[in-house]
Amino acid sequence: MPIGSTPPPRTPATPPARPSAPPTAGKPPAAPSARPGKSIRPASRPEWLALKTHAGKVATTHLRDIFKADERRGSRLCAEALGTGIYIDYSKNRVTDETMQLLMKLAAASEIGKHRDAMFAGQKINTTEDRAVLHVALRAPRSAMFNLDGRNVVPEVHAVLEQMMTFAGKIRSGEWRGNSGRRIRNVINIGIGGSDLGPVMAYEALKAFSQRELTFRFISNVDGADFHEATRDLDPGETVFIVCSKTFTTLETLTNAQAAKDWVVTTMRDPKAVAKHFVAVSSNLEEVRKFGIDPANMFAMWDWVGGRYSMDSAIGLSTMIAIGPENFRALLAGFHAMDNHFRTAPPERNLPILMGMLGIWNTNFLFGAETVAVLPYSNYLKRFPAYLQQLTMESNGKHVDLDGMPVAFETGPIYWGEPGTNGQHSFYQLIHQGTRLIPCDLIGFCQPVEGSSPAQHDLLMANLFAQGEALAFGKTLEQVIAEGVPSALAPHHVCQGNRPSTTILVEKLTPQTLGSLIALYEHAVFVRGVVWNIDSFDQFGVELGKQLAKGTAAEIASSKPGKSAHDSSTAALIKRYQRFRKAP
Numbered sequence: 001m002p003i004g005s006t007p008p009p010r011t012p013a014t015p016p017a018r019p020s021a022p023p024t025a026g027k028p029p030a031a032p033s034a035r036p037g038k039s040i041r042p043a044s045r046p047e048w049l050a051l052k053t054h055a056g057k058v059a060t061t062h063l064r065d066i067f068k069a070d071e072r073r074g075s076r077l078c079a080e081a082l083g084t085g086i087y088i089d090y091s092k093n094r095v096t097d098e099t100m101q102l103l104m105k106l107a108a109a110s111e112i113g114k115h116r117d118a119m120f121a122g123q124k125i126n127t128t129e130d131r132a133v134l135h136v137a138l139r140a141p142r143s144a145m146f147n148l149d150g151r152n153v154v155p156e157v158h159a160v161l162e163q164m165m166t167f168a169g170k171i172r173s174g175e176w177r178g179n180s181g182r183r184i185r186n187v188i189n190i191g192i193g194g195s196d197l198g199p200v201m202a203y204e205a206l207k208a209f210s211q212r213e214l215t216f217r218f219i220s221n222v223d224g225a226d227f228h229e230a231t232r233d234l235d236p237g238e239t240v241f242i243v244c245s246k247t248f249t250t251l252e253t254l255t256n257a258q259a260a261k262d263w264v265v266t267t268m269r270d271p272k273a274v275a276k277h278f279v280a281v282s283s284n285l286e287e288v289r290k291f292g293i294d295p296a297n298m299f300a301m302w303d304w305v306g307g308r309y310s311m312d313s314a315i316g317l318s319t320m321i322a323i324g325p326e327n328f329r330a331l332l333a334g335f336h337a338m339d340n341h342f343r344t345a346p347p348e349r350n351l352p353i354l355m356g357m358l359g360i361w362n363t364n365f366l367f368g369a370e371t372v373a374v375l376p377y378s379n380y381l382k383r384f385p386a387y388l389q390q391l392t393m394e395s396n397g398k399h400v401d402l403d404g405m406p407v408a409f410e411t412g413p414i415y416w417g418e419p420g421t422n423g424q425h426s427f428y429q430l431i432h433q434g435t436r437l438i439p440c441d442l443i444g445f446c447q448p449v450e451g452s453s454p455a456q457h458d459l460l461m462a463n464l465f466a467q468g469e470a471l472a473f474g475k476t477l478e479q480v481i482a483e484g485v486p487s488a489l490a491p492h493h494v495c496q497g498n499r500p501s502t503t504i505l506v507e508k509l510t511p512q513t514l515g516s517l518i519a520l521y522e523h524a525v526f527v528r529g530v531v532w533n534i535d536s537f538d539q540f541g542v543e544l545g546k547q548l549a550k551g552t553a554a555e556i557a558s559s560k561p562g563k564s565a566h567d568s569s570t571a572a573l574i575k576r577y578q579r580f581r582k583a584p
């Protein structure tokens, strides 16, 4: 039994066999541009090795026994970030006091504090791209200083915020009119990845705070169906498009922006309509101008903000229009409060460090847990797991370390999830009774959002608490038999328990707490990246896809048969597609 109290099939003291070896696993290739030997290998740290040895002991213990031995565990193994409304209970993780001490030793040896301070100081910690990582400056108060190459970036951040506030105010009040003088009723964000997932997630999460008379839609996919469905029932004369693209070269976004431009110009029979119906968020002024958007209608962003860390930059313009400038400021204040907590709280009470290190424990030591289920008990957070997938997996899905050397352990786990209670009626079965270990993040709120029933909220939260309990303690054979289940069926009813979960309990879902919650995950991802000694801020895998699609698109469009540059499988698939496709 891999998860119950009996010994697991894999010995935690030896690294789990990689189920699907990454390209460089096995015989590591030469790393020409690497800087071998520059930094210590995480897995050879004495603190890492101590955790490995220790994991062997913990593997044979059950949460039932751990809880029985310490009545105060549930109120001891928890922490709160003051001023954020966020409390975490990590007592249902398979850790002992010794585990936590060893994890804190590994955190200290990895110099999390030093790396964190380097990020806040604007040092170029994204070494592969030679860039600073300063998303924390996006939510800093006007009086703060964040220096980049000797220049304080905060005034620029606030200048863009002012520009956003003016524009958002005009759309919300109806002062901004379309080309034919009509009021704007629809706001459509065009963007993909980091220029989409944050805005969609925040809009859904904070819908209760939004101006309900405005319609918000989000177009990301290059699949024309996305554009069609988002616009088919709208009047272009009442619609404004926010084209969000840091680079302003992304195929999907530019294709959709062009489709939007054609739709507006053709329907309104006026090329000048672009000025009233399009704004851009980008760091590429030249491309924005080339596309035909007036630079006065462009909101700047900077290369020191990674796409997946950009929802609190001008990429959040749709969010600001939806919830209003004051609420947007509260969202930023929430991010900032968690930044301050991360910066100042002692490691053993520091939420991002705790969550980051527990993730390391579950991934690298406790049976090599391959995934994390994010289970928000709030329907408003239905896009939160998708948002976290990008944040965590694009950041920490890396196979080489900062020196370019292959890592000798698992890095970023797979994040997935759905809101509770819906998931309870489907995939929770595998979490409770399957053979895999799936640590869960259970996220809940003490108060319902205005308008939803407090009685239903009690039921919702009862489910969250019940799930955490069931995952940890399960149901023994003795209990099953005592319930009168026939002995032949009894094993099927047994839930082993011992499934780890962390409960994140937030006072109420508000713009402020949402900001703090996101920053909590951002910094937990950072902590893991530091321990693994990887670059959490580049994304060359994503860029490969961007490059390849362009060449393939040109080939599909060409009617001339020629020698394909592709492998035989891809070439045959393209040929077959060309035979049956509908030419544009």
Ligand code: G6Q
Pocket (backbone or CB within 6 Å): 192, 193, 194, 195, 244, 245, 246, 247, 248, 249, 250, 253, 306, 307, 308, 309, 394, 539, 542
């Ligand atoms: C995020 C990634 C990626 C990026 C999109 C969109 O960290 O780099 O998801 O956000 O590819 O890029 P643009 O904003 O440049 O269009």
